[in-house]
Amino acid sequence: MTLLLIFSMAILALGTFAFRYFGSVMEQYVPDFQRYEELLNNMGMVLLISVAAVVMIYEAGAFAGWARCIGVVTAGGLAYYRVNILGVLFVGTFVTAGLRLLGVP
Amino acid sequence: MVFKIDKVTRSILLVCLIDGIVGVSFGASAVNLGVELWIPFVLSIVVLAGASEFLFVSVLAAGGSPFTAALAGLLVNARHLPFGVSVKNEVGAGKQRLLGCHLMNDESVAFALAQSSRKERRRAYWLCGLGIIVCWPLGILVGGLFGDLITHPESFGLDALFPSLILALVLPNLSTINKKVTALFGALIALLTTPFLPVGLPVLLSSLALFFTTKRVKADTKKSERA
Known part of the structure; x- marks a missing residue:
């Protein structure tokens, strides 16, 4: 059992590293790479936004509650208007914690 | 004595601290779920990608196969494959690239993309x-050892x-209408498919948004070349 566990942890670690590494050296192996570069660069951005959106709304596959959603959307609004990072983080946390204090789930 | 630290450094240090705190709560909950502490601790160093570590530990805790x-x-x-493409100039060359690639995660990629000069x-x-490879495992260790002392981090x-951090780093970079539409569309795809698909797949699917808007991306590029 422990052996299978260690083997599985190794697979996760090595596989994750392989994704990271091959992404960074892809241009050497894909002919005419520059044609796709802009697309792949934008893909990084879209994936990050999607990660943020999913983490904002779901917790273990179910709705995470309004407090976090409203807090993060408020933070996102400030970020869009280029308020600095510390301000954005402070407001996101403050609104979420405040709503929970008021009994919003 | 006053240390002069620029804005970016300050934000990065704060984010590392936050990741440490998230690590504390992860370490504490892993131990509470009956998962031995060495498992999340080793994962935090050799995998260094929080979401997948949460998932691994929760599958184990639910009695699933490792x-x-x-x-x-x-x-x-x-998603680290396209991340790798985005930061290929930042990870370094030769042996340095091995460590540089290992340090690739949501936060480091988002911080890199948010800066203007190379x-x-x-x-x-x-x-x-x-910062994260130090704070994250350390937080997990502290949480696993002293987890009993910590009450619900959600209440704070x-x-x-x-999610606020990622938005703070990425949203100001959505410079064109086209990028904004693509990001919004991608997020919608991920959100709408999450209830039906295994974890991880919805985020990957969000990249389909790019194929619907690529034509317009090209038009945009031409326009900016002319300008």
Whole structure:
């Protein structure tokens, strides 16, 4: 059992590293790479936004509650208007914690 | 004595601290779920991608096979392939690239992309990556050992920090209408498919948004070339 566990942890670690590494050296192996570069660069951005959106709304596959959603959307609004990072983080946390204090789930 | 620290460095240090706190709560909950502490601790160093580690530990805690847990984790981590393309100039060359690639995660990539010059991008990437590889495992260790002392981190709104941070770093960079539409469309795809698909897949699917808007991306580029 422990052996299978260690083997599985190794697979996760090595596989994750392989994704990271091959992404960074892809241009050497894909002919005419520059044609796709802009697309792949934008893909990084879209994936990050999607990660943020999913983490904002779901917790273990179910709705995470309004407090976090409203807090993060408020933070996102400030970020869009280029308020600095510390301000954005402070407001996101403050609104979420405040709503929970008021009994919003 | 007053240390002069620039804005980017300050934000990075704060984010590392936050990741440490998230680590504390992860370590504490892993131990509470009956998972031995060495498992999340070792994962935090050799995998260094939080979401997949949560998933691995929760599959184990639910009595699932570790092998299934690893495959699910890999699906979640597949986004590091396009991340690698985005930061290929920041990870370094030769042997340095090995460490540089390992330091790749949501935060370090987002910080790098948010900087304008190549030098700043590189500095932000490495500072954030190195900070997280120290704070994240340390937090997990502390949480696992002293987890009993910590009550619900949600009541402080700390769970809002990670998504807020990513938005703070990425949203100001959505410079064209086209990028905004693509990001919004991608997020919608991920959100609408999450209830029906295994964890990790919805985020990957969000990249389909790019194929619907690529034509317009080209038009945009031409326009900016002319300008």
